[in-house]
Amino acid sequence: SAVISQKPSRDICQRGTSLTIQCQVDSQVTMMFWYRQQPGQSLTLIATANQGSEATYESGFVIDKFPISRPNLTFSTLTVSNMSPEDSSIYLCSVGRMKTSTDTQYFGPGTRLTVL
């Protein structure tokens, strides 16, 4: 397993501003992912953070709104840009080797974002 930390753990932001969320892992990992969990809902994959190249976004998510960086194998950031109240969610990063059918993903504690 991996130990994952996220900063900030929570934030309250004003409409139109941006917030950058950091995800730090205690060991090098192959794959890093960013998820969104809207209030009372399940998790939805935003994108796969690729080390040294552009992230791979899922349908409904775009780079201009959710730019992602992954400068090395232990760190990634997700920025929520030009925020609106609809962006109020928990944002979680996860990591995993994902090379065999028994490899799983480990999740960070999440960042709870409220947009006013």
Added chain:
Amino acid sequence: SQQGEEDPQALSIQEGENATMNCSYKTSINNLQWYRQNSGRGLVHLILIRSNEREKHSGRLRVTLDTSKKSSSLLITASRAADTASYFCVYSGAGSYQLTFGKGTKLSVIP
């Protein structure tokens, strides 16, 4: 949407009772996993069952998988108040590492 469905959406039981949660999915899968989430925080991985397995145990947890019915169940025996959480059925499609999350079952264990 390929999202899995959990049943029931909410479950309330007394401490010491068993809790059973069911999950259905729509695609061929590599494996199926169950995660727990406490109060909207991070997810904790509980157990993984591969597509060629039918049953798996881990402590008080028992997971079954029926690929012909595209369904799985999670049984928590002798429940404790600390088991109060949301439980998610999560699977990856055949040939994919991407996880698809079910809608979750909110379990409340009353002391």
